Amino acid sequence: MDGGFLNDVAVSNIYGRITEDVLAIPAKSRQFSPLVPGSVSLDEQEPASLDTITVLAPAATVERRAVLALALRALRPGAPYTMLAPKDKGGSRLGADLRAFGCGFDEVGRRHHRVCTGIRPAALTGIEEAIAMGASRWIEAIGAWSRPGVFSWDRLDPGSALLTHHLPGLAGRGADLGCGIGVLARAVLASPKVSEITLIDVDRRAVEATRRNVEDPRAVFRWGDVRRDGAGLTGLDFVVMNPPFHDGGTEDRSLGQGFIERAAQALRPGGRCWLTANRHLPYEGVLKPLFRTVQPVADAAGYKVISAQK
Numbered sequence: 001m002d003g004g005f006l007n008d009v010a011v012s013n014i015y016g017r018i019t020e021d022v023l024a025i026p027a028k029s030r031q032f033s034p035l036v037p038g039s040v041s042l043d044e045q046e047p048a049s050l051d052t053i054t055v056l057a058p059a060a061t062v063e064r065r066a067v068l069a070l071a072l073r074a075l076r077p078g079a080p081y082t083m084l085a086p087k088d089k090g091g092s093r094l095g096a097d098l099r100a101f102g103c104g105f106d107e108v109g110r111r112h113h114r115v116c117t118g119i120r121p122a123a124l125t126g127i128e129e130a131i132a133m134g135a136s137r138w139i140e141a142i143g144a145w146s147r148p149g150v151f152s153w154d155r156l157d158p159g160s161a162l163l164t165h166h167l168p169g170l171a172g173r174g175a176d177l178g179c180g181i182g183v184l185a186r187a188v189l190a191s192p193k194v195s196e197i198t199l200i201d202v203d204r205r206a207v208e209a210t211r212r213n214v215e216d217p218r219a220v221f222r223w224g225d226v227r228r229d230g231a232g233l234t235g236l237d238f239v240v241m242n243p244p245f246h247d248g249g250t251e252d253r254s255l256g257q258g259f260i261e262r263a264a265q266a267l268r269p270g271g272r273c274w275l276t277a278n279r280h281l282p283y284e285g286v287l288k289p290l291f292r293t294v295q296p297v298a299d300a301a302g303y304k305v306i307s308a309q310k
């Protein structure tokens with residue numbers, strides 16, 4: 001069934017990038033997604049303070065339940081909500097999640113999404129548990145603070161591990177583009193010759209974790225999109241990165257390309273980019289026109305490390 005009436009829903013608080021074909025969003029909406037730099041944090045939103053919210057729920061189960069629970073906690077009892085997700089990325093389980101929290105709702109299909117609309121009940125069940133499951137915590141296996149939703153949140157990514165293994169002692173000023181929880185920057189900062197490193201990520205949760213994980217006066221933290229907000233980075237001696245190649249769960253190679261272009265702009269002549277990636281990603285072709293030399297450094301277990309000199 002197609003929920004045509006949904007175009008009339010007044011949306012003033014939203015979580016996630018919802019496209020117009022799925023739901024009409026008022027131009028002046030307040031964004032709560034941690035993936036939108038400058039957005040407000042649902043974690044910090046006063047309980048029962050919002051009059052409405054529309055959530056494009058994440059696909060991963062623990063993260064999705066935590067986001068739905070945070071959104072319901074932030075709503076005042078009696079306030080309307082719209083929760084939606086693509087059918088194959090959590091949408092088929094959205095109704096069960098909401099029912100478990102004690103919510104009644106109408107559910108429709110729209111443009112490959114499941115869309116649930118309802119009123120926040122006075123009493124909710126199980127939301128504190130769901131919020132706790134999605135909260136920040138110390139992960140012993142990686143010796144770092146992390147939380148569900150950030151990249152490789154509870155294990156060391158094999159590509160990042162390969163890069164840290166092959167990284168020489170770096171020197172001077174540099175950047176960790178798409179820093180995640182700070183795994184690469186921590187390895188870089190082991191070198192006393194590093195004077196400064198800028199860590200930038202589009203995910204507020206990653207930047208928050210990284211601030212706790214990288215307690216070093218040489219580290220500068222930025223919550224932003226590398227492609228847009230990395231423009232001030234110039235004259236760097238080095239860049240390290242494990243570029244993202246998924247946007248909203250879909251493979252998007254242009255993201256990695258944008259990261260490589262930003263690295264090339266940020267480096268001084270002679271500066272070096274250290275990059276790790278899944279072996280199948282054809283970054284060499286993107287690097288070659290932008291860098292003087294492009295050297296394979298390591299190739300193991302489906303991952304590769306490349307060093308490119310500007």
Ligand SMILES: C[S@@+](CC[C@H](N)C(=O)[O-])C[C@H]1O[C@@H](n2cnc3c(N)ncnc32)[C@H](O)[C@@H]1O
Nearest residue numbers: 151160178179180183201202203225226242244
């Ligand atoms: C493959 S992960 C690598 C994380 C970390 N460097 C590591 O090695 O564990 C890529 C990171 O890039 C971030 N990211 C994705 N798109 C971005 C963008 N446009 N600007 C900045 N960061 C972005 C993701 O949030 C993620 O933390």
